[in-house]
Amino acid sequence: MTSFSVDAPLIIDHDAATPDEPQLNALPEGSDELRTQSLDAVKSVKSSEHPHQLPAIRQSTAPTIRATHLPSVKSERSTAVVPYSPSGPLGDLDAFLRAAERAPMLTADEEKTLALKLRDQNDLEAAQKLVLSHLRLVISIARGFLGYGLPYADLIQEGNIGLMKAIRRYDPDRGARLMTFAVHWIRSEIQEYIIRNWRIVKLATTKNQRKLFFNLRQLKEDSQAALTNQEAQRIALTLDVKPKEVLDMEERMYGQETSIDGPADSDDDDRFSPSDWLTRTSDQPEAILEAEDRQHLEGEGLQTALAALDPRSRRVIEARYLTVDADGTAKPVTLQALAHELGVSAERVRQIEKLAIKKMGEKLAGQDPF
Incomplete structure (x- = not known):
């Protein structure tokens, strides 16, 4: 069985390659064609004219790949039946890889x-045959990005x-093969996924940052030492x-990433999460x-x-509530003393x-505090 082997280039420039570039390579010769029931997957691509304008697709976090059961079909070149019967459970990554092979x-x-x-003719069955015949190409390219620690599936x-x-x-009228x-x-879709999921905070947003992200580790003479x-x-x-x-990219890639929530406190762990240090101690608004x-x-x-009070009333209030001694302690004047003073x-x-x-x-009730 012929397999694909695609080596990632050293410098990856997302803006350099476009669908209109010359297409040079050729796919190996093959044999049978296969149909599937998963035609809706291709329908989702039709509406977009740009690879980053599609509806959001949920990211898978488990190391499995969602597969659709492929019914047995007859080959167009013989009467033999080509079954989809992986030994593992449906959705198992190993089973998918064997089926793709x-x-x-x-x-x-x-x-x-x-x-x-x-x-x-918008023939989606033809699209699925094209997809199936190039799954080995996808697997080969994805294998080259395993070093980023994300699930292979x-x-x-x-x-x-x-x-x-x-x-x-x-x-197809350009006279080149689909593989090129x-x-x-x-590669672009895989790289975008890696950038979104490699760290909590997205590391690369510009063209230069993307080039650095995918090439810096290869170009460093000593991967452990600082530049x-x-x-x-x-x-x-x-x-x-x-x-x-x-x-800047080296600092982003190799710097320590800290979660605000951090580890939970326990009896044998005296560390605090950053959120413990951010607790608000001041009064509420x-x-x-x-x-x-x-x-x-x-x-x-x-x-x-x-x-606003008359002089006698003001004197009574000041003597009863606003009089303090030398150390600042309140010392109200008695009623009898005020009575003697005022007659x-x-x-x-x-x-x-x-x-x-x-x-x-x-x-006071009628005043605007501001």
Whole structure:
């Protein structure tokens, strides 16, 4: 069985390769063709004119790949039956890989015929035959990205999405094979998935950052040591970027990533998560506003209310509530002392005090605290 082997280029430039570039390579000769029931997968690609404008596709977190049962069909070249019967359970990655290895490959004429059917007649069955015949290409490309620590099945699944996008955009009249055209789309989709999922925070958003992300580890002379300025200059010249961008990407890729939640506290672990240090200890907004209102009323508001009283009432309030001794302790004047000072009875002083407090309350209630 012929297999694909696609080596990733050193410099990966997403903007350099387009569907309109010359297509040079040829697929190996094959034999049978296979149908599937998963035609809806290709329908999802039809509506998009750009590889990054498709509806969001849920990311798989388990190391399995979602497979659709393929019914047994007769070969167009013989009466033999080509079954889909992997030894593992349906959806198992190993079973998928074995099934992909058994999928028939297409000759150049067969490939062109199917591509024309898809383009001119929107024949989704033809599209599925093209997909199945290129699964080995997807698997080969995905294998080259295993060093990023993401599930192999997820890489293959993203590559399959890129393959379907490529098939929708493939023009057989250009006289080249689908494989060369599809390589860019498959690799681009896998790289985008890696960038989105390699770290909590997305590391690469610009063209230069993407080139650095996928090539920095290969270009470093010592993968464990920090870059020197001379080495950063060399890498920057190779990738046509600025040395500062090289150093920034190294810090992003190899810097420690900390989760806000962090590990939970336990009896044998005295570490705290960053969220423990971010706990808010100040008052809530409503408490702060209440304190500001109180400060205003005790300051300007109180002075305004006192100024509105007649002199005798003001004297009673000041003596009863605003008199302090040398150490700042409140020391109210007694009713009897005020009665002697004002020449009235103690009961009359109490009445004046009560009426003054009422007037001040009404004055303060009518004030705007701001």
